[in-house]
Amino acid sequence: MEETPAVQINRLVKEFPSPFRKTRVRAVDDVSLTIMPGEVYGLIGPNGSGKSTTMKALLGLLSPTAGSCYVFGKNSLKTDSRQEIGFLPENPYFYKHLSGEETLRFYAKLCGLRGKKITERVDEMLEMVSLQDARKRRIGGYSKGMLQRIGLAQALIHEPRLLILDEPTAGVDPVGSRQIRDLIVNLKERGVTVFLCSHLLEQVQEVCDHVGIIFNGSLVKEGRLDDLIAIEDQTEVVIRHASDRTLARIRAVISDAENAEFVRMGKPRTTLERLFLDEARKSDSQPKEVDDSPELADNHSDKKGADHAKK
Amino acid sequence: MVIADHTFTQLVRMKVFYFLAVFAVLMIAASFFEMPYSRTTEDTAEQELIILKSTAMGSMAMFSVLFAVAATALLIPKDLEDRTLYTILSKPVPRLDYLLGKLAGVLLLVLVSLLLMDSLLCIILNYRTEGLIAMEIEKGKALGWPPDYLQMRQDSISQQGVTWDLQAGVAAIFFKAMIMASIALLISTFSSSTLFTIVIAVVIYFIGHFTADARNYWLHSQGSNVSQELKMATQGIALIFPDFQLYNIIDATIEGKPVPAGIFRKLATLTLFYTGIYSVLAWFTFRKKEF
Numbered sequence: 138m139e140e141t142p143a144v145q146i147n148r149l150v151k152e153f154p155s156p157f158r159k160t161r162v163r164a165v166d167d168v169s170l171t172i173m174p175g176e177v178y179g180l181i182g183p184n185g186s187g188k189s190t191t192m193k194a195l196l197g198l199l200s201p202t203a204g205s206c207y208v209f210g211k212n213s214l215k216t217d218s219r220q221e222i223g224f225l226p227e228n229p230y231f232y233k234h235l236s237g238e239e240t241l242r243f244y245a246k247l248c249g250l251r252g253k254k255i256t257e258r259v260d261e262m263l264e265m266v267s268l269q270d271a272r273k274r275r276i277g278g279y280s281k282g283m284l285q286r287i288g289l290a291q292a293l294i295h296e297p298r299l300l301i302l303d304e305p306t307a308g309v310d311p312v313g314s315r316q317i318r319d320l321i322v323n324l325k326e327r328g329v330t331v332f333l334c335s336h337l338l339e340q341v342q343e344v345c346d347h348v349g350i351i352f353n354g355s356l357v358k359e360g361r362l363d364d365l366i367a368i369e370d371q372t373e374v375v376i377r378h379a380s381d382r383t384l385a386r387i388r389a390v391i392s393d394a395e396n397a398e399f400v401r402m403g404k405p406r407t408t409l410e411r412l413f414l415d416e417a418r419k420s421d422s423q424p425k426e427v428d429d430s431p432e433l434a435d436n437h438s439d440k441k442g443a444d445h446a447k448k
Numbered sequence: 449m450v451i452a453d454h455t456f457t458q459l460v461r462m463k464v465f466y467f468l469a470v471f472a473v474l475m476i477a478a479s480f481f482e483m484p485y486s487r488t489t490e491d492t493a494e495q496e497l498i499i500l501k502s503t504a505m506g507s508m509a510m511f512s513v514l515f516a517v518a519a520t521a522l523l524i525p526k527d528l529e530d531r532t533l534y535t536i537l538s539k540p541v542p543r544l545d546y547l548l549g550k551l552a553g554v555l556l557l558v559l560v561s562l563l564l565m566d567s568l569l570c571i572i573l574n575y576r577t578e579g580l581i582a583m584e585i586e587k588g589k590a591l592g593w594p595p596d597y598l599q600m601r602q603d604s605i606s607q608q609g610v611t612w613d614l615q616a617g618v619a620a621i622f623f624k625a626m627i628m629a630s631i632a633l634l635i636s637t638f639s640s641s642t643l644f645t646i647v648i649a650v651v652i653y654f655i656g657h658f659t660a661d662a663r664n665y666w667l668h669s670q671g672s673n674v675s676q677e678l679k680m681a682t683q684g685i686a687l688i689f690p691d692f693q694l695y696n697i698i699d700a701t702i703e704g705k706p707v708p709a710g711i712f713r714k715l716a717t718l719t720l721f722y723t724g725i726y727s728v729l730a731w732f733t734f735r736k737k738e739f
Contacts, residue, residue: 196538198739216542224538230530232454234461246450247539291535301538 141210143299143330144172144195149204151190164190166354167204172347174298177321177331179345179362181338187354188334189227192303195332196224208299220248223292227304229284233277237268237287240276241294248295262290265320282313289320293329300324302333306340312417318344342366375405451536451546455553459519464557467515471507471565475572478503493580494704497608500576501702504569509621509698511565512558513653516629519554521645524636533739544731551633551727558625566618570610577609608704616712617701623719624695628653630726637733656692659685690722 149168152161165187172178180188193199195206197213211218231240241259250258263269266286271279279287285305292300305321306314321331321344335341341348342362349359358365376383384402391399478500527533536546581602588598631652635645663682694715697707 193739196534198534198537200736200738216540219538219540222538224535226531226534228531229535231532231535232458232530234458243450243454244535244539247536247541249540288535295539 140174142171142207143174143176143209144170144178144332145207145210146170146191146195147205147207149191149194149206150202151187151194151199152202164354165194168351168354168356169204170349170356170359172330172332174330175325175328176347177325177345178333178347178349179341180332180334180349180351181336181341182351183336186351188351189303190354191351192224192301192332192334195301196222220295221298222301223295223297223299224301225285225288225292225303225305227307229288231276231284231287231291233275236273236275237263237279237283238272240287241290244291245294250295258294258296262294265293266290267316282309282316285309285313285317289317293324297329299330299332302331304335304337305333306335306337314340371400449549449552451541451549452552452556455523455550456556458523459553459557464515464519465561467511468561468564471504471511472568474507475500475504475568491604493584493605494608496580497573497577497605498702498704500573501569501608501614504565504573505617505621505698505702508562508565508569508618509624512562512621512625513628515561516554516558516625517632517646517649517653519557520551520629520632521636521642521649523550523554524633525640525642525645528739537739543735543737547633547637547730547734548727551629554629555626558629559622562618562622562625566615573614574610577605581605611704613701613705613707616707617698619712620695620698620701620715623715624692626719627690627692627722627726630723630730634726634730634733637730637737652689653692655689659689660691660693687725690718694718 147169149165150163151165152163155162168187168191170178170180180191182188190199194201195208195213197215197219200214206213208218209221211221232243235243238259241262242255245255245258263272266289268283268286268290271283276284276287285308289302289305292302300321302321305317309317318340321333324331325344325346331344333341333345345362347360348362348365350357379387388399388402391397524533527536537543584601584605585598588601593601628649632645632649635648636642639645639648663686666682697711697715701707
């Protein structure tokens with residue numbers, strides 16, 4: 138039997154009325170895409186390209202002008218389709234008067250969870266996003282990274298099969314950003330389908346196995362990431378501790394080979410992000426005096442998050 | 449139910465109950481009020497109790513209507529502005545449940561506040577009534593009033609004390625708040641500004657107090673020339689602008705007049721009808737709203 142797609146968007150068109158003009162603005166133009174269960178799909182494009190509009194249509198927050206959206210075979214305009222969805226909006230804000238734990242309890246109840254199950258899921262989610270220490274603290278005092286993580290926890294509270302993330306690492310520092318990406322990879326390993334929007338291309342490349350590129354509301358390219366970015370006629374070989382003589386011999390072998398052409402040789406570079414994270418880990422492992430001020434408590438919590446992500 | 453419970457908590461944590469402290473001070477101050485000696489009449493005791501009730505019921509009516517309108521007008525735009533609405537509506541929550549939850553949360557808070565204020569009023573009013581009766585009996589005995597007249601004075605003062613009719617007046621205050629909250633809910637589903645919602649709701653509130661007089665005056669001035677269609681149009685206006693004069697039993701209860709059960713039932717039914725109409729209209733606007 139053929140598997141039901143996690144997401145199916147069929148020829149989606151969304152137009153908005155334009156103030157002071159008779160014409161309408163077409164934010165999404167004939168977009169079709171399919172995401173199979175277990176895939177991590179990244180929709181990339183510049184600001185205003187139609188990424189968030191596509192997501193909102195999938196969440197039933199917007200009605201399509203034409204076309205349709207389905208989540209595990211259910212029309213996205215129907216409330217029950219949302220039982221399978223967890224959503225983290227861009228720059229999420231939650232009720233400031235609630236603590237982290239109360240926030241998760243509230244969303245758990247909205248999803249129909251009751252009794253002991255709520256307590257179990259709340260504990261599990263707080264541990265997953267490394268916010269156990271801040272569970273009783275009001276959301277109003279959370280840092281940006283902590284807000285993003287509690288947002289991820291609320292999205293996953295009811296164990297959805299599809300996770301929709303709108304710019305999940307926007308405005309988050311590199312440590313928090315790394316932790317969120319590690320969580321996405323972890324969810325992928327557990328079989329959760331992830332649909333994310335971002336304009337941070339490196340991060341999308343790191344976690345997604347399928348991508349779609351959207352420009353001015355139209356999907357201009359789509360497919361498996363490896364297929365899209367591989368340079369088919371080139372091969373990369375990385376050698377450790379190679380002497381100058383070895384390298385010269387390799388070059389000689391290549392020049393002797395039929396149809397082969399030497400393109401480039403040099404030292405691979407680490408990324409600035411990796412360098413930053415290594416330094417952060419090193420400084421975190423050094424003992425220092427404890428200060429209970431809220432700001433430092435936030436940083437401490439963020440670093441604990443990074444540790445959790447490393448595990 | 450989850451949203452109603454959360455809305456109640458949200459409003460409580462916005463320190464709304466501080467108003468109750470102001471009310472308590474007002475009540476205690478009013479309980480010390482005594483008629484000036486020069487204006488003392490036979491029914492001075494009753495007048496003092498009426499002033500106490502009037503102060504309390506006036507404050508309760510003002511708080512409940514202002515709070516019902518302001519809180520309802522604030523909550524939905526705030527959820528939209530903070531994007532918490534996205535996270536709520538992306539859960540399996542029907543939009544009707546969201547709207548009714550918000551309304552129920554606000555009304556629950558108004559109800560709890562009114563019950564607390566009503567309790568305080570009953571305690572102080574009862575204490576004051578007992579005191580005034582004791583003083584009146586003492587005075588009557590000193591002046592040699594006959595027992596029948598003493599009993600009559602006692603009954604007359606008791607009538608201005610804590611009665612079930614007074615509770616009907618408090619219920620009518622809540623009914624008014626219910627209607628105003630549902631009107632604010634309807635306006636906030638299409639308005640993008642909290643201020644606009646509050647202003648329009650307050651205008652409707654005032655129109656609601658004059659609509660019956662205006663209609664009767666107009667029908668009277670037209671005499672028998674009014675067509676059936678026009679009469680129906682005036683009834684239609686009454687649907688849009690609720691007739692708050694029907695809720696004048698509040699004034700009657702302050703004056704210690706009895707409230708017939710039939711009138712109270714009619715008022716309760718009318719309140720449910722208006723609240724239902726406005727809530728359904730709010731849902732019609734909100735169910736297709738795009739975010």
